[in-house]
Amino acid sequence: MSGIRFDGVCVAYDGNTVLDRLDLTVEPGEVMALLGPSGSGKTTALRAVAGFVRPAAGRVLIGGRDVTALPPHKRGIGMVVQQYALFPHMRVEENVAFGLRAQKAPRAGIPGRVAEALEMTGMAAYARRYPRELSGGQQQRVAIARALAIRPGVLLLDEPLSALDAQLRSGMLAELARLHRELPDVTILYVTHDQVEALTLADRIAVMDRARLQDCGTPQELYRAPRTEFTASFVGNANLLPVTVAEGGAVFEGRALTLDRGRAVPGSTATLCVRPHLLGLGAGPNALSGTIAEVQWRGSTHRLYVDVDGHRVKADLPELRETPALGERVTLHFEPRDAVLLAAGVAHA
Amino acid sequence: MPPVAVLAVLFLYPLALVVQQSLSPDSGGGAFDAYARVFGSRAFLDALGTTVWLAVGATLGCLVLGFTLALIIAFVPFPGARAVAKFIDVFLSFPSFLITLALLFLYGTVGMANGLVTEFTGATEGPFRFLTTPWGVLLAEITYFTPFVIRPLLAAFSQLDTAQLEVAAGLGARPARIVRQVILPEALPALGAGGSLVLVMCLNEFGIVLFTGAKDVTTLPMLIYGKAILESDYPAACVVAVVNIAISVGLFGLYRVVSKRAGA
Amino acid sequence: MLVHSRTGRWAAWGLFGLLFLPLFALPLLVVVAASFATHWSGALPSGPTTANYTAAVRGESLQALTTSLLTAVAASLLALTVGTWAALAGAALRKRGKRVLDALFMLPVAVPSVVVGLAVLVAFSRPPVLLNGTGSIVVLAHTVLVTAFAHQSVSAAIVRLDPAYEQAAASLGARPAYVLWRVRLPLLLPSLTAAAGLCFALSMGELSATMMLYPPDWMPLPVRIFTATDRGSLFSGSAVAVVLMATTLLVLLAVSRIRTRASYR
Missing domain, CATH: 1.20.5 (Single alpha-helices involved in coiled-coils or other helix-helix interfaces)
Incomplete structure (x- = not known):
């Protein structure tokens, strides 16, 4: 069982800081998703664990051992990248055996371990094929089998599903969850820009933006109680409204709102985060009225854009019988427990 | 590093010796004696002039011919255009002197062209005598080196978005205008790179001139061969060599700069 | 269109x-x-014969062919080794060092072949190494001339090689030498064979440096063609030239067969 620890890791290319003082601990056996837009530093963090980028400062520890100065091939990690990087000149079984042969594993044991890894990923029938004879999803499975064959303590997955189409992706997602249940000892660091993948698979999510860790917590924590505006808008959808904190609630454009949660100093400015699907149509507590700016039909739901005193508020409602006309005046409301107060401009990293 | 050591022993050391021999020959004589002797000789100046004008002329010829042919192959495709492109690749792998050999049969004193004329007119001698003049060398060089221009051009043309041409044509531009305003600007880097490569190779060409066998066509490489092998005058050969190196390495540096810009 | x-x-x-x-x-x-002719005085050649070929594949011409083949094979292999080694070493260097190395290895292309011949002749006709009058001086000159092309095409292929392969191999625990031998070189194989073909063709047709160097007992085909035509035997010279072209083509064809088998994508 080996966890991963980032200890003040900084990485810079040509004077640009691409990873800024990352402190993060991944517990042994945990699935940690690094979630963020491109350029947020998430892939750099993963490559620092793999040993392909050298931190300018800080340490990387795997299983409590400082590996910062160790070359990649001595780190004992498994890695799967977006484009799979299967060796095109080797058959599937040779690809999977590669790591075992490279590490001079006892010859007699290799076929068994190759078969085991292929079995686990459902690719046993394809052992004699070449990578070019496989579909994208199959190549993906082989890449995972290849990484698992060396029985790594740590598995690094760098956008492993982004080259697959949507349908295959959800299938592979379930597959990865099953693999993790079968191999509970393997610590997984999963880099993705897709919140659905992160929410589905991860025990915890580390949200990254502009080279920094913004937020870290379980998927439920991040979704229900984000600590920053960035997390609120990147994990799920969010309406972010500027408010002034009041006793037991907040004031938005002259409206007094009641809130269950909120720990800010009365009188200070803050941001209120309300998820669009938690807004209801019609009168109720915490009413926001405005005019319809746009209506989008999305099959099972309707998305309304409502202008409330110059702020555009989105609401996702179950399919409406009668859709409101543009310019019509409507009222939205939300329950006091369904909104979160974010202290404006303060990063909680 | 071992590969650099190999290069140093096999190439850089010999090259340095040539420079050293040109300055202070083993056979005696002070520094620059050989230079004064060579630079003062008529044969050297003639060879220098011939080399330069032949190379420049051949390069221009190759550019015009290569551009025309590449345009047609790329943009007015015909069945077999791919085979022609393949043929050009093969053509590049043959030695240059084959062209001169072929021209001997085409335009030599007894050859196809003169034979045709004498058969029809009954004259005893054909009209084509240019083969042993610089013009014969020029024709051979243009023939042999044009593919070196066509190749980078075809590569550049394949990068060109055909939608651009269609949009231009849709806007009512005539082919000549499209060539001038859309294709030519895109092709300029490739033309520059191919042209400077051909210029260097023409300056250094030896086989074509040797096979022509004309006494009055002497280029710098021919002069080096003559001085060293036929006259055993090594100091003089080394001096000419140094001059030839200076010209072509300078131009090759230019080619590298141009082709870097062209991204080739 | x-x-x-x-x-x-x-x-x-x-x-x-x-x-x-x-x-x-x-x-x-x-x-x-x-x-295939003995005369060419009209519009078309006359006197059809195969005698030129009978002469072209025996005696001195046959010897010239084997000389050329040996020279080309030896020079190509040497050039490929040195060029690939330099290209691999260059890829590991920083930008500046790589540029110097590239320029150094491209230099033989810029220097006229005749001068390369002269330089090699001058350098190896004196102690410490006396090679003048041996076949190895020809091989050596050819190696110098074609190494540049080998280096250039292998370098270009290395740049195109996706670093993800090496990184995947390293993450699986393969040390650099193992990665080179089992991953990088096999992936470069198509380019290596292409470079070998190019070097072979260039060496087969090399005349300029060879004219400066060749000893009487090591006369490659191009020189043989020249001496034949210089003596006025244009027709037998042509037959030898066709043999040269055919051999080059055959080898290039064989190389491209190997190449298609070695290219994976």
Whole structure:
């Protein structure tokens, strides 16, 4: 069982800081998703664990051992990248055996371990094929089998599903969850820009933006109680409204709102985060009225854009019988427990 | 590093010796004696002039011919255009002197062209005598080196978005205008790179001139061969060599700069 | 499609045929035609014969062919080794060092082949290494001349090689030497064979440096063709030239067969 620890890791290319003082601990056996837009530093963090980028400062520890100065091939990690990087000149079984042969594993044991890894990923029938004879999803499975064959303590997955189409992706997602249940000892660091993948698979999510860790917590924590505006808008959808904190609630454009949660100093400015699907149509507590700016039909739901005193508020409602006309005046409301107060401009990293 | 050591022993050391021999020959004589002797000789100046004008002329010829042919192959495709492109690749792998050999049969004193004329007119001698003049060398060089221009051009043309041409044509531009305003600007880097490569190779060409066998066509490489092998005058050969190196390495540096810009 | 009218297209094709056929196709054809002839005094060659070929594959010509083949194979292998080694070493260097190395290895292309011949002659006709009058001096000069091309094409291939393969291999625990041998070199194989073909063709046709160096007992084919035509034996010279072209083509063809088998994508 080996966890991963980032200890003040900084990485810079040509004077640009691409990873800024990352402190993060991944517990042994945990699935940690690094979630963020491109350029947020998430892939750099993963490559620092793999040993392909050298931190300018800080340490990387795997299983409590400082590996910062160790070359990649001595780190004992498994890695799967977006484009799979299967060796095109080797058959599937040779690809999977590669790591075992490279590490001079006892010859007699290799076929068994190759078969085991292929079995686990459902690719046993394809052992004699070449990578070019496989579909994208199959190549993906082989890449995972290849990484698992060396029985790594740590598995690094760098956008492993982004080259697959949507349908295959959800299938592979379930597959990865099953693999993790079968191999509970393997610590997984999963880099993705897709919140659905992160929410589905991860025990915890580390949200990254502009080279920094913004937020870290379980998927439920991040979704229900984000600590920053960035997390609120990147994990799920969010309406972010500027408010002034009041006793037991907040004031938005002259409206007094009641809130269950909120720990800010009365009188200070803050941001209120309300998820669009938690807004209801019609009168109720915490009413926001405005005019319809746009209506989008999305099959099972309707998305309304409502202008409330110059702020555009989105609401996702179950399919409406009668859709409101543009310019019509409507009222939205939300329950006091369904909104979160974010202290404006303060990063909680 | 071992590969650099190999290069140093096999190439850089010999090259340095040539420079050293040109300055202070083993056979005696002070520094620059050989230079004064060579630079003062008529044969050297003639060879220098011939080399330069032949190379420049051949390069221009190759550019015009290569551009025309590449345009047609790329943009007015015909069945077999791919085979022609393949043929050009093969053509590049043959030695240059084959062209001169072929021209001997085409335009030599007894050859196809003169034979045709004498058969029809009954004259005893054909009209084509240019083969042993610089013009014969020029024709051979243009023939042999044009593919070196066509190749980078075809590569550049394949990068060109055909939608651009269609949009231009849709806007009512005539082919000549499209060539001038859309294709030519895109092709300029490739033309520059191919042209400077051909210029260097023409300056250094030896086989074509040797096979022509004309006494009055002497280029710098021919002069080096003559001085060293036929006259055993090594100091003089080394001096000419140094001059030839200076010209072509300078131009090759230019080619590298141009082709870097062209991204080739 | 640039020209849309039918007449315009035919005009362009006509121009192409008018330029291309006489300039590029005809020369190769006449050499082949002449190799089967004894006279060429009219429009077409006359006196059909195969005697030129009987002569071209025996005696001195046969010896020249084996000399050329040995030289080309030896020079290509040496050049490929040195060029690949340098290209791999260059890829590991920083930008500046790589540029110096590239320039150094491209230099033989810029220096006239005749001068390379002269330089090698001057350098190895004196102690400490005396090679003058041996076949190895020819091999050596050819190696210098073709190494640049080997280095260039292998370097270009290394740049195109996706670093993800090496990184995947390293993450699986393979040390650098193992990665080179089992991953990088196999992936470079198509480019290596292409470079080998190029080097072989160049060496087979090399005349300039060879003229400066060749000893009487190591006369490659191009020199043999030159001495034949210089003596006025144009027709037997043509036959030897055709043998040269055919050999080069055969080897290139074989190389491209290996290449297609070695290319994976």
